[in-house]
Amino acid sequence: MSTILITGANRGIGLELTRQYAADGWNVLACCRSPENAHDLNKLAMQSGGNISIHLLDVASDAQRISLAAQLKDQPIDILFNSAGVSGNWGTQGFGHCQTQEWLDVLHINVITPMLMMQDFTDNVALSKLKIIANMSSKMGSVTDNTSGGSYLYRSSKAALNMVNKSAAHDLARKGITVIALHPGWVRTDMGGANGELSVEESVTALKRNLANITLADSGRLLDIDGSNIPW
Template structure:
């Protein structure tokens, strides 16, 4: 019996690469994106993989999240990957932080992963129970922050790490594993052309890390190579 995963932000970058990696491994994949009409790279995979279901979802629309969860009420989820993310403005410095953009980044990077997890908790509980993997970033690490700046994105990922830690404490008694994963510096629209690794390499590493997770890893912060990162 094939396993099932739901992935947010699946239309490009690491999310698309993860979608392909799980499809190639024979998983049933529910791939979420904000606008199906503009997700050509994702939709063309439907002709190749019959076990791909594409779902239109704005991760900041909490009613839509609940509606989707209700429509998949009978689906057991082995894995939930909260991948959708937004960097926000670049190049600003201290004294020039856009508070509206900060709120938007937090809504997508921090609040949405928790709301999606809450909505799909019943399906995850039925899964194995399941795994919750939240795509974080090393720049959210307090210990690794030696250069300053990046107030908006850094703080959203530090807060996401805190969400993951709480999820691990709340859900581990039921066997549900929650982890924060750093995909590396990836050549995506967010990571830019100077990044060190491609999205498929990051996705392959992330999948391998997830495949090898144990309950002892729940609540931890790891990179795509399986290295543990400091909070």
């Protein structure tokens, strides 16, 4: 049985990733900050026939990451999916409105914690058959695609994540690990808003298709929802 670890599994894309991979027979390690309050995730786990296990993980907590890594020592993880992320307050991301602490908070969650997750769980991924690390990025992190300006906090965090992804792809190639950055499309979630072009089900179906088709030769790419390259 293949195993996937998903951060931010209690809602939105993370929850739907959990649902679909469990339905496909995968062992899903579903991680979230407050398992006791993750009612949809708990219900899904109860219905999964044992395919879903829920784990306490605030990705910003060094102690919780280290604790989970110790619990999962020697557990092969075919896909490490860094799905947890934040947008920051969209109302304070325009020029003249950016504030230091909020920006640092967004960078911490969207850039630093995926890197630390990769460091903490690389050995687990290396033990697996598929050996994939997926980082949830965004087309908004593309410099080429930026034709509107604004969104300084979110754009900069995803651009930085793309660079982290690229460096990790080089560094982990010797272990046979594919490191990929994924754009989920504009999705109707709390972050994407009600006007998004895709449902979470449509987005996750496409994300899974992309992950099923990648090889080590794809490592370091930023993939659009249709599997094409997004320019840096």
